[in-house]
Amino acid sequence: MASYPRASRGAARRRFLALLTVTAFLAGGTALPAMADPTPPSQDDVDAARQSVVDAAASVAAMDVEMAMLTATQDAAFNAAAAAGEAYNQAIVDLDAATATATAAQTRSDAAKLRAEESRKLLVGLARDTSRNGGGLEQIGMYLTADGVSDAVSTANAMELVGSKADKAAQQFQADSVVSATLEGVATRAVADQQVKKDAANTALEATQTTQAAADKAVATASVNRESLLIRLAAARSTSIEVEQARQQGLQAERDQAAERLARERAAAAVVVPVAAPVAPAPPATKPVTPTDPAPTTAPVTPPPTAPTTPPTTAPTTAPTTAPTTAPTTAPTTAPTTAPTTPPVTGGGLGSGSSRGSAAQGQAAVDWAKTKLGLPYVWGATGPAAYDCSGLTSRAWSAAGVSINRTSRDQYKQVLKISLGSLRPGDLVFWGDNPNDSSSVTHVAIYAGNNQIVEAAQPGIASRVTAMRWDSRLMPYAGRP
Structure with a gap:
């Protein structure tokens, strides 16, 4: 607010009256006659009062902007923490994979060591028997009497058989030793990689915290x-x-409504230009070698092997536009112009990804998630006492009978992309820093119907049912597991 120098009581009274007069005039009203003064306000008084009103309005506007910036600062802080948490989740996934690899490698190594030890004992036993029995005739007898011909076999033949048996045992021991040493090296490297992944997970957790x-x-x-x-x-x-x-709540509501309008417009525009091929393409007319394999996610990159030799001269100009999934089989020379669009490296567009769940399973996932309302949010948690966002969605769909990836980014890449206008209960909705980049996803929730979602939101907020958030961070597609 404006400040004024010390003045006489009369001057102060005139200045106050002038302020009331100008303020009322600027507000569209009239001056108050009840407090009239025989000395009218000077032009300086009027100008000062007018400037005071302007300064107050500017101050209010500046503070409104500052309030909006504070909200943006809070949102940015939460988003940064969510991105760090996603990096931690990915580190945990990598650690789990490394642990499984190390465990399997160690199991194979232990089995190989056991086989090598057994072959070593056999070789040592043969050598000991040969030395003790002067050529091993008595030890070899058990092999010969099995056929009832021991008396008919000569010493030379017996020695030859002992030599053959020892040679085979030596070869077996050598082979088992090589395999054991190789698998032991694999296990050692796997364990070392596991430690690296564990250190990375700890570092990621510290960064998240x-x-x-x-x-x-x-x-x-x-x-x-x-x-x-x-x-x-x-x-x-x-x-x-x-x-x-x-x-301020009203101003924020206006900003939210504007953001929702833009998000809906962006989502509608994204639906107009689908990027990827259909999930389940129709089989070619020339019946491939494996007609029973639908291969929804691999069909664009594994064309039937017989197609290139069947119709090289038939309709090469229509195949790329009418059947993009069969273009590599009917027009090999034009395939490079269509192949890069299926799928994009950013995670795919409308129709990319795959879906195995039914509407009933989607509702079951929602119902399961609602049983976890009120539980705390913990980074990397997958239950049963706490969850993070993708921990809740992955467990909910697992409870419904469909396995999906662990992190929100991998879930966005994996699931069938659908328009935000065709959401049904159980579908997943995602938020990220860049709507065109799946690697920027930091949050996922389950659509519950009636413009509501079930989510594990962020630390300090328990799992909840809340209104769907249409904002600038909403990814352009939803996902159907």
């Missing part, structure tokens, strides 16, 4: 600043803090 702490600090600071701004706004507008809180 640091980012979350920074987000919490930013939110706390913004909250304090918000309270201070509300007090200043109330003073500048001669209202109360409660009125200013309501006004």
Whole structure:
């Protein structure tokens, strides 16, 4: 607010009357005659009062902008923490895979060591028997008497048989030793890789916790600043803090509505230009070698082997436009112009990915997720006492009988992309920093119907049912597991 130098009581009274007069005039009203003064306000008084109103309005506008920036700061802090948490989830997935690989490698190595030890014992036994029995005739007898011809076999033949048996045992021991040494090396490298992945997961967790702490600090600071701004706004507008809180909520609602409108327009525009081929392409007319294999996710890159030799001269100009999934089989020379569009490296467009679940399973996933309402959000948690966002969605669909990937980014890449206008209960909705890049996804929730979602939102907020968020971070496609 404007400040004024010390003046006489009469001058101060005239200045106050001028302020009321100009304020009423600017507000569209009239001056108050009840407090008339025989000395009219000077032009300086009028100009000062007018400037005071302008300054107050500018101050209010600046504080409104600052309030909006505080909200944006909070959102950015939460998003940064979510991105760090996604990196931690991926590190956990990598660690789990490395652990499984190391365990399997160690099992194979142990089995190979056991076989090598058995072949070594056999070879040592043959050598000991040969040395003790002067050529091994007595030991070899058990092999010969099995056929009832021991008395008819000569010493030379017996020695030859012992030599053959020893030679085979030596070869077996050598082979088993090589296999054992090789698998032991594989197991050693797998264990080392497991340790690397474990260290990476610990580092990612520390980064997530640091980012979350920074987000919490930013939110706390913004909250304090918000309270201070509300007090200043109330003073500048001669209202109360409660009125200013309501006004700020109204302004935020207007911003949210504008963001929702833009998000819906962007989603509608994304539907107009599908990118990927259909999930289940029709089989070619020339019946491939494996007609029973639908291969929804691999058909675009594994064309039937017999097609290139059957119709090289038939309708080469129509195949790429009417059947993009069969173009490599009917027009090999034009395939390079269509192949790069299926699928894009960013995770695919409308129709990419795959779906195995039914509508009933989608509803079952929603129902299961609702049984977890009120549980805390914990980074990397997959239940039963806590969940993060993708931990909740993956477990919900697993409970419904469909296995999906662990992280929100991998889930977005995996599931069948559908338009946001065709959502049904159980479908997944995603948010990220770049709607054109699947690697930017940081959050996923389950659509529950009636414009609502079930989600594990963020640390400090329990799993909940809430309104669908249509904002600038909403990815252009939903996913159907």
